[in-house]
Amino acid sequence: xxxxxxxxxxxxxxxxxxxxxxxxxxxxxxxxxxxxxxxxxxxxxxxxxxxxxxxxxxxxxxxxxxxxxxxxxxxxxxxxxxxxxxxxxxxxxxxxxxxxxxxxxxxxxxxxxxxxxxxxxxxxxxxxxxxxxxxxxxxxxxxxxxxxxxxxxxxxxxxxxxxxxxxxxxxxxxxxxxxxxxxxxxxxxxxxxxxxxxxxxxxxxxxxxxxxxxxxxxxxxxxxxxxxxxxxxxxxxxxxxxxxxxxxxxxxxxxxxxxxxxxxxxxxxxxxxxxxxxxxxxxxxxxxxxxxxxxxxxxxxxxxxxxxxxxxxxxxxxxxxxxxxxxxxxxxxxxxxxxxxxxxxxxxxxxxxxxxxxxxxxxxxxxxxxxxxxxxxxxxxxxxxxxxxxxxxxxxxxxxxxxxxxxxxxxxxxxxxxxxxxxxxxxxxxxxxxxxxxxxxxx
Numbered sequence: 001x002x003x004x005x006x007x008x009x010x011x012x013x014x015x016x017x018x019x020x021x022x023x024x025x026x027x028x029x030x031x032x033x034x035x036x037x038x039x040x041x042x043x044x045x046x047x048x049x050x051x052x053x054x055x056x057x058x059x060x061x062x063x064x065x066x067x068x069x070x071x072x073x074x075x076x077x078x079x080x081x082x083x084x085x086x087x088x089x090x091x092x093x094x095x096x097x098x099x100x101x102x103x104x105x106x107x108x109x110x111x112x113x114x115x116x117x118x119x120x121x122x123x124x125x126x127x128x129x130x131x132x133x134x135x136x137x138x139x140x141x142x143x144x145x146x147x148x149x150x151x152x153x154x155x156x157x158x159x160x161x162x163x164x165x166x167x168x169x170x171x172x173x174x175x176x177x178x179x180x181x182x183x184x185x186x187x188x189x190x191x192x193x194x195x196x197x198x199x200x201x202x203x204x205x206x207x208x209x210x211x212x213x214x215x216x217x218x219x220x221x222x223x224x225x226x227x228x229x230x231x232x233x234x235x236x237x238x239x240x241x242x243x244x245x246x247x248x249x250x251x252x253x254x255x256x257x258x259x260x261x262x263x264x265x266x267x268x269x270x271x272x273x274x275x276x277x278x279x280x281x282x283x284x285x286x287x288x289x290x291x292x293x294x295x296x297x298x299x300x301x302x303x304x305x306x307x308x309x310x311x312x313x314x315x316x317x318x319x320x321x322x323x324x325x326x327x328x329x330x331x332x333x334x335x336x337x338x339x340x341x342x343x344x345x346x347x348x349x350x351x352x353x354x355x356x357x358x359x360x361x362x363x364x365x366x367x368x369x370x371x372x373x374x375x376x377x378x379x380x381x382x383x384x385x386x387x388x389x390x391x392x393x394x395x396x397x398x399x400x401x402x403x404x405x406x407x408x409x410x411x412x413x414x415x416x417x418x419x420x421x422x423x424x425x426x427x428x429x430x431x432x433x434x435x436x437x438x439x440x441x442x443x
Contacts (some may be wrong), residue, residue: 001131001162001164001168001171001172001175002175004131004160004161004162005102005131005160005172005175005177005178006177007157007160008102008129008130008131008157008158008159008160009101009102009129009177010157011129011155011156011157011158011159011160012099012101012102012128012129012157012158014155014157014158015099015124015127015128015129015155015158016098016099016101016127016128016129017127018127020074020075020078020079023071023074023079023124023125023127024071024074024075026124026152026153026154027067027070027071027074027121027125028067028071029151029152029153030067030148030149030152030154031064031067031068031071032152033148033149033151033152034060034063034064034067034117034148035064036151037144037147037148037151038057038060038061038063038064039057039060040144041060041063041113041141041144041145041148042056042057042059042060042113043056044112044138044140044141044144045059045060045112045113045138045141046275046276047140048109048112048137048138048140048141049109049110049112049137049138049238049286050239050275050283050284050286051238051275051283052238052275052280052281052282052283053275053276053277053278053280055237055238056275059111059113059114060113060114062113062114062404062405063113063114063117063118065404065405065406066114066117066118066121066405067117067121068405068406069405069406069424070121070122070125070405070428070429071125072406073426073429074125074429079097080096080097080429080430080433081094081095081096081097082094082095084437090441090442090443091439091440091441091442092439092440092442093437093438093439093440094437094438094439094440095435095436095437095438096435096436096437096438097126097430097433097434097435097436098127098433098434098435098436099126099127099128099432099433099434100126100128100179100180100204100205100432100433100434101128101129101179101180102128102129102130102131102177102178102179102180103123103128103129103130103131103178103179103180103181103182103432104130104131104133104172104173104175104178104180104181104182104183105119105120105123105130105131105132105133105181105182105183106133106169106172106173106181106182106183106184106185107119107132107133107134107135107138107142107184108135108184108185109135109137109138109286110238110241110242110243110286111184111242112134112135112138112141112142113141113145115184116132116134116141116142116145117145118405118423118424118428119182119183119184119207119423120132120145120149120159122182122207122423122428122429122431122432123180123182123432124154124158124159125429125432126429126430126432126433127432127433128179128180128432129157129158129159129160130158130159130160131160131161131162131172131178132145132146132159132160132161132162133161133162133163133164133168133169133172134161134163136163136164136165137286137287139163142161142163143161146159146161166189169189173193173196174196176200178204179204179205180204180205180206180207180432181193181197181204181205181206181207181208182207182208182432183206183207183208183209184208184209184210184243185208185210185211186210186211187210187211187339187364187365187415187416189210190206190208190209190210190418191210191415193206193208194206194208194418205431205432205434206418206419207418207419207431207432208417208418209243209367209410209412209416209417209422209423210243210365210412210415210416210417211243211339211341211365211367211415211416212243212244212247212339212365212366212367212368212388212412212416213247213248213336213337213338213339213360213363213364213365213367214234214244214245214246214247214248214365214367214368214369214370214388214400215246215247215248215249215250215356215360215363215369215370215400216230216231216234216246216248216249216250216369216370216371216372216399216400217249217250217251217353217356217357217360217369217370217371217372217373217382218231218249218250218251218252218255218259218371218372218373219252219353219371219372219373219375219378220252220254220255221373221374221375221378222255222259222372222373222374223372223374223394224255224258224259224262224372225262226372226394226396227259227262227372227399228259228262228263228265228266229266229396230246230370230372230394230395230396230397230398230399231246231249231263231345231399232263232266232267232270232326232345233396233397233398233399233401234246234370234398234399234400234401235247235324235343235344235345235399236267236270236281236282236324236343236345237281237282237398237401238282239282239283239284239285239286239290239324239342239343240324240340240341240342240343240344240345241285241286241290241341241342242401243339243341243367243416244367244368244390244400244401244402244403244410245341245400245401246345246368246370246398246399246400246401247339247340247344247345247346248335248336248345248346248347248348248360249345249346249347249348249399250348250350250353250356250357250359250360251347251348251349251350251356252349252350252351252352252353252356253349253350253351256347256349259347260308260326260328260347263308263309263326263345263347264308264309264326267309267310267324267326268309270282270324272314272321272323272324273314273317273321282324282343283321284317284318284320284321284322285320285321285322285342285343286320287320288320290320290341290342291319291320291322293340293341293342294322294325294342294343294344297325297335297340297342297344298311298325298327298344300333300334300335301325301327301329301335301346304329304330304333305327305328305329305330305335305346306327306328307325307326307327308326308327308328308347309323309324309325309326310322310323310324310325310326310343311323311325311327322343324343324344324345325343325344325345326345326347327344327345327346327347328346328347328348328349329346329347329348331348332348332359332362336348336359336363337362337363337364339365353371353373353378353381353382354381357381357382357385357386360386361385361386361387363414364414364415365412365414365415365416366387366388366389366412366413366414366415366416367388367389367390367410367412367413367416368388368389368390368391368392368400368401369382369386369387369388369390369391369392369400370391370392370393370395370399370400371386371391371392371393371394372393372394372399373393373394374394379393387413387414388413389409389410389411389412389413389416389417389422390403390408390409390410390411390422392408403424404424405423405424406424406425407424408424408425409422409423409424409425409426409427409428410422410423410424410425411423411425419431
């Protein structure tokens with residue numbers, strides 16, 4: 001790892017001084033390399049994460065779109081160079097965003113292509129060199145990403161990859177030669193990185209996304225078929241292993257029973273099995289810890305609430321093949337507050353939208369939230385009061401999921417992030433740079 005950081009420091013001497021055109025030309029070449037290899041990348045993610053074919057190829061296509069959107073932002077903002085007001089005759093003042101130096105990029109398992117490339121792109125287009133650590137079980141995907149960068153002709157040393165587990169990630173993010181960290185993963189690890197940076201001789205940038213609880217709200221004025229499909233797709237896509245997955249639903253008691261019936265009916269249509277098959281919607285859980293967490297949550301639901309659907313293991317399959325669970329809990333509990341990261345959705349009956357929002361906001365996270373209503377006042381109340389960075393309304397394709405570069409910025413509030421700015425949007429790239437004011441007397 002020390003060699004990788006040293007290589008990045010040497011590469012940074014070249015890339016930190018790169019021009020806007022050099023970075024834009026590189027982005028064009030990298031986009032071409034990613035487009036050429038997107039099926040290889042998708043196949044690697046399918047095998048390493050057990051994504052469905054649709055999810056895997058969709059993720060690879062999203063990664064290509066990063067190399068459309070972020071360069072367009074860099075170009076339209078003139079590399080984030082802006083002329084300021086002239087306060088004195090013969091004096092010019094310019095605001096310039098400049099690179100920090102070397103960024104550590106640490107990626108999670110669930111989106112090994114898109115989340116990796118999102119963070120790497122931010123760092124590289126910001127003029128920084130990179131030391132990249134993929135998730136330990138997604139090393140093939142990580143190495144294929146590295147190969148696309150080699151094809152794109154990035155100068156020697158600007159991008160470096162290290163492989164390993166948590167100990168490697170900790171050593172990388174705490175190394176004094178690192179100038180900033182981009183991380184996606186657990187709240188515990190992300191906040192540990194942030195606290196470490198805060199006690200250094202000077203604060204270094206930490207760009208993190210740390211999960212979510214992602215409530216959906218279904219009012220008495222909702223289209224219940226649309227709501228059921230949106231919730232189920234969002235909760236069970238990629239086995240619920242998305243930081244944006246819908247995890248809890250607050251539904252008006254007047255329509256609760258009808259809504260649950262429709263959720264169960266739609267869940268019964270989903271195909272669970274080998275993710276290599278075209279018709280498969282949901283594959284196996286990722287690792288034994290997920291299975292243990294699933295079984296424990298189902299047991300808690302049976303003793304404290306009601307299991308309306310699923311919660312069992314598929315017969316004649318390995319234990320990590322499970323039937324997704326739809327459960328109902330009578331009051332707030334750990335299942336309605338904690339991130340679960342599995343195909344498990346909790347339904348809570350509430351008297352009205354206001355009481356549901358009060359409970360849904362009372363969690364540590366603030367990533368996504370969704371609503372289903374045909375009432376404009378309810379929609380406005382939700383938009384004005386939901387404490388999350390990504391809001392959706394009436395989406396059958398996913399109640400709280402489905403962000404895309406240039407379309408839906410992916411920003412975490414509260415315990416989900418630390419900067420108030422997220423990926424996929426207009427404020428992402430500037431986080432990888434620092435502002436410098438340049439005032440020059442011309443006479």
